[in-house]
Amino acid sequence: MAAIDMQEFVKQCRAANPLFKENVFASLLEKIKAYNTNLKLGNQARTLQSEAGIQILLRNLSQDLKTRYAKALAYIQAKIKGALARPDETAVFKLSIPIASRSSPLDVRGEGFPSLAAIQEVGRNLAIICPLVHDLAKSDHEGPRRNWFAQESLREVHSSIVNLDQYLNRQCTGISFKVLRVGGRCDGETVDNSLAGQVIRAVMVGHEDRPDYRKQGGYLKVPWGLRIFFGPLYFSVNEHYDAVLKTVAIYRFMTLFHELTHKILRTQDKVYELSNCLSIKDTANAVMCADSWGYFLTDYANTRNRLPG
Numbered sequence: 001m002a003a004i005d006m007q008e009f010v011k012q013c014r015a016a017n018p019l020f021k022e023n024v025f026a027s028l029l030e031k032i033k034a035y036n037t038n039l040k041l042g043n044q045a046r047t048l049q050s051e052a053g054i055q056i057l058l059r060n061l062s063q064d065l066k067t068r069y070a071k072a073l074a075y076i077q078a079k080i081k082g083a084l085a086r087p088d089e090t091a092v093f094k095l096s097i098p099i100a101s102r103s104s105p106l107d108v109r110g111e112g113f114p115s116l117a118a119i120q121e122v123g124r125n126l127a128i129i130c131p132l133v134h135d136l137a138k139s140d141h142e143g144p145r146r147n148w149f150a151q152e153s154l155r156e157v158h159s160s161i162v163n164l165d166q167y168l169n170r171q172c173t174g175i176s177f178k179v180l181r182v183g184g185r186c187d188g189e190t191v192d193n194s195l196a197g198q199v200i201r202a203v204m205v206g207h208e209d210r211p212d213y214r215k216q217g218g219y220l221k222v223p224w225g226l227r228i229f230f231g232p233l234y235f236s237v238n239e240h241y242d243a244v245l246k247t248v249a250i251y252r253f254m255t256l257f258h259e260l261t262h263k264i265l266r267t268q269d270k271v272y273e274l275s276n277c278l279s280i281k282d283t284a285n286a287v288m289c290a291d292s293w294g295y296f297l298t299d300y301a302n303t304r305n306r307l308p309g
């Protein structure tokens with residue numbers, strides 16, 4: 001982990017575009033400044049936090065900026081890469097989680113987790129998620145559906161919930177979780193500190209498009225066991241991430257469900273983060289968006305007083 005030379009960064013931006021003005025990257029430069037300060041003070045926790053902030057900003061830049069300033073942005077990445085200590089990749093934890101809504105326990109396997117407690121937390125979250133999904137599946141009026149999904153999508157939302165219920169409470173036999181380290185690779189991309197979770201996307205053929213996994217019986221195509229990856233942000237995230245994800249425990253709960261919907265409903269990362277999910281909630285994109293599902297279940301858990309922590 002090294003300080004980022006802001007003048008060097010600006011110089012590289014000017015090389016890419018002689019008309020470059022610093023205000024194009026105003027918030028990025030601000031975050032870099034905080035990162036450099038925390039680094040200099042030797043405050044590792046805060047350095048990692050500001051680094052995650054930089055990564056999130058970089059990820060959300062417009063494609064146009066990413067392309068135009070690719071070299072300058074790569075300079076920043078090179079400076080901050082490899083910040084987190086490697087997790088112990090040899091540690092494997094195996095748990096059998098009793099879950100109220102299931103007739104048999106769920107097998108949970110954790111690879112590379114920093115502690116037994118960290119994978120036990122995943123197990124506790126599954127023991128909350130499965131019964132909540134089961135309750136949602138009982139009635140198409142249950143839960144704050146219109147807070148997150150469009151009126152026109154409500155049928156698709158309900159069949160999705162039924163698929164989640166059938167899968168999580170009946171079909172699924174086990175889920176394995178693996179921790180990814182910074183600089184490692186997953187699904188063709190290099191892992192950075194802004195990554196919270198990841199799954200390997202299934203290859204889809206032409207007819208398996210949009211509605212297929214979210215209509216009746218879609219769960220039958222999902223394999224009996226799942227594999228989900230957690231990235232550095234899952235472990236380094238701050239309290240008060242946003243107005244819904246108020247604690248680290250809630251952030252992790254939401255991230256787990258986000259990843260489950262990728263696998264079971266074939267959701268995509270249409271957008272990330274609370275404000276973006278709220279802005280697409282009345283569009284057909286919301287029902288396909290993993291973060292929208294994550295916020296929906298977190299919202300529901302809150303109304304049922306079932307949030308972790």
Ligand SMILES: [Zn+2]
Nearest residue numbers: 262268269290
């Ligand atoms: Zn995702």
